Amino acid sequence: MVTDPVPVKGNRRKEYERSDGLKSLAVPNEDRFHAPEIEAALSSESTGALRTACSTFLAEAARFYGVPKPKVRVLAARPLKVYETGSMELFGDYDLKTSVIRVWTRTAIRHRVTSFGTFFSTLCHEFCHHLDLHLFGIPTSPHTRGFYERTAVLYHHCRGTPPRRLVWLPFGRGRFRIDWARMR
Numbered sequence: 233m234v235t236d237p238v239p240v241k242g243n244r245r246k247e248y249e250r251s252d253g254l255k256s257l258a259v260p261n262e263d264r265f266h267a268p269e270i271e272a273a274l275s276s277e278s279t280g281a282l283r284t285a286c287s288t289f290l291a292e293a294a295r296f297y298g299v300p301k302p303k304v305r306v307l308a309a310r311p312l313k314v315y316e317t318g319s320m321e322l323f324g325d326y327d328l329k330t331s332v333i334r335v336w337t338r339t340a341i342r343h344r345v346t347s348f349g350t351f352f353s354t355l356c357h358e359f360c361h362h363l364d365l366h367l368f369g370i371p372t373s374p375h376t377r378g379f380y381e382r383t384a385v386l387y388h389h390c391r392g393t394p395p396r397r398l399v400w401l402p403f404g405r406g407r408f409r410i411d412w413a414r415m416r
C-alpha cells in the first residue's frame with residue numbers, strides 16, 4: 233500500500249488533505265453486510281454466486297452509508313492490458329465517471345484464484361472510492377493514508393477480524409508506504 237503523490241495545489245490538493253485527515257469510518261454494531269457469503273461464493277468458484285454475493289454486500293453497505301448502490305462486474309482473469317478512466321489496482325478498479333466496480337477472481341498470469349482476503353480487501357478498497365465520491369465529496373478519491381485507514385476499518389469490521397493500526401513510513405515528497413516490518 234503506497235499513497236499517491238501529494239498534488240501541488242488547488243482543489244486536488246484540498247481533496248487530498250481532506251481524505252488524509254479522515255482516518256476512520258463509521259460501521260454498524262453487528263451488521264457485516266453479508267460479507268461471509270462472499271467467502272463461501274468465492275470458494276464455490278461459481279461466478280454467478282460470487283456476483284450475487286458481491287452485489288448483496290454492496291447493496292447492504294450502500295444502504296447503511298446512504299449512498300447509491302455501485303454497479304459491480306465480477307470478472308474471471310484480469311486482462312494483461314486494461315484501459316480505465318478511474319483508479320487501477322491489481323485485482324480491481326473503480327470508474328470515477330460511471331461508479332462501476334470491477335473485481336477479478338483470478339490473476340492474469342497464473343490464473344490462480346485470488347484468496348478471499350485479497351479479493352475482499354479489493355472490494356472494500358473499491359467501495360471506499362465510491363464513498364469518497366458519494367459520501368465524503370472527494371471526487372478525485374486519492375490514495376491517502378486516511379483512505380487506506382478507512383478501507384482497513386471496513387475490511388476488518390466485515391471480516392470480523394480485529395482492526396490493525398497501520399504503520400506508515402515516509403519515503404519522500406509527502407508519500408508514505410506501509411511499514412510491514414513494524415506491522416508484524
Ligand SMILES: [Zn+2]
Pocket residue numbers: 319320321357361375
Ligand atoms: Zn484505488
